[in-house]
Amino acid sequence: DVKVTQSSRYLVKRTGEKVFLECVQDMDHENMFWYRQDPGLGLRLIYFSYDVKMKEKGDIPEGYSVSREKKERFSLILESASTNQTSMYLCASNTQGALNTEAFFGQGTRLTVV
Amino acid sequence: ILNVEQSPQSLHVQEGDSTNFTCSFPSSNFYALHWYRWETAKSPEALFVMTLNGDEKKKGRISATLNTKEGYSYLYIKGSQPEDSATYLCAFMGNAGNMLTFGGGTRLMVKP
Numbered sequence: 536d537v538k539v540t541q542s543s544r545y546l547v548k549r550t551g552e553k554v555f556l557e558c559v560q561d562m563d564h565e566n567m568f569w570y571r572q573d574p575g576l577g578l579r580l581i582y583f584s585y586d587v588k589m590k591e592k593g594d595i596p597e598g599y600s601v602s603r604e605k606k607e608r609f610s611l612i613l614e615s616a617s618t619n620q621t622s623m624y625l626c627a628s629n630t631q632g633a634l635n636t637e638a639f640f641g642q643g644t645r646l647t648v649v
Numbered sequence: 650i651l652n653v654e655q656s657p658q659s660l661h662v663q664e665g666d667s668t669n670f671t672c673s674f675p676s677s678n679f680y681a682l683h684w685y686r687w688e689t690a691k692s693p694e695a696l697f698v699m700t701l702n703g704d705e706k707k708k709g710r711i712s713a714t715l716n717t718k719e720g721y722s723y724l725y726i727k728g729s730q731p732e733d734s735a736t737y738l739c740a741f742m743g744n745a746g747n748m749l750t751f752g753g754g755t756r757l758m759v760k761p
Binding site for chain 2: 539565566568570575576577578579580583585591593594625627629631632634635636637638640641642643
């Protein structure tokens with residue numbers, strides 16, 4: 536059974552804290568993604584990684600950074616959490632260059648910044 | 650920012666109605682178009698991955714068509730059931746970098 540696992544289902548953090556959201560996949564996928572989901576706005580791409588140590592900014596990278604030191608793990612970092620980063624965060628992964636590039640998602644992390 | 654748009658934003662139908670949604674995407678640098686179903690309290694799950702212009706795919710009562718030249722895809726649900734209630738997302742995958750960009754989704758509610 537394929538799996539994308541996010542480290543926490545719910546998180547509450549204080550304004551100004553450094554926050555780490557972890558995502559691990561066991562499918563040997565090259566691509567990994569971090570999205571946030573807000574009511575009425577669908578899934579917005581924060582960052583994308585297509586290989587170890589490689590990353591590209593998505594549509595809303597401001598206030599976030601990422602780390603991909605190993606192929607299976609993609610971390611999202613909030614350098615100094617702010618209340619406008621309260622959201623649902625979803626990690627996904629898929630393979631490159633194949634006919635079936637279906638993405639698999641983690642269960643989501645609901646982050647509240649107070 | 651890639652422009653991937655879905656309409657309508659939400660839809661209420663009666664059980665048994667057939668319905669359809671639209672996804673529009675860039676017509677250049679196309680690699681694939683995905684459709685996902687996202688039920689409340691669950692993760693999005695893929696319905697279809699479509700790659701060829703003119704493609705039609707079907708899974709039970711749900712089907713999808715693809716027009717890459719004009720940049721749109723339709724998702725059809727025949728005889729909607731309450732268990733079809735979910736948000737339906739489309740995602741564009743371009744051939745530069747394999748980035749997956751989602752539309753805003755269509756939220757479907759099927760009343761018994």
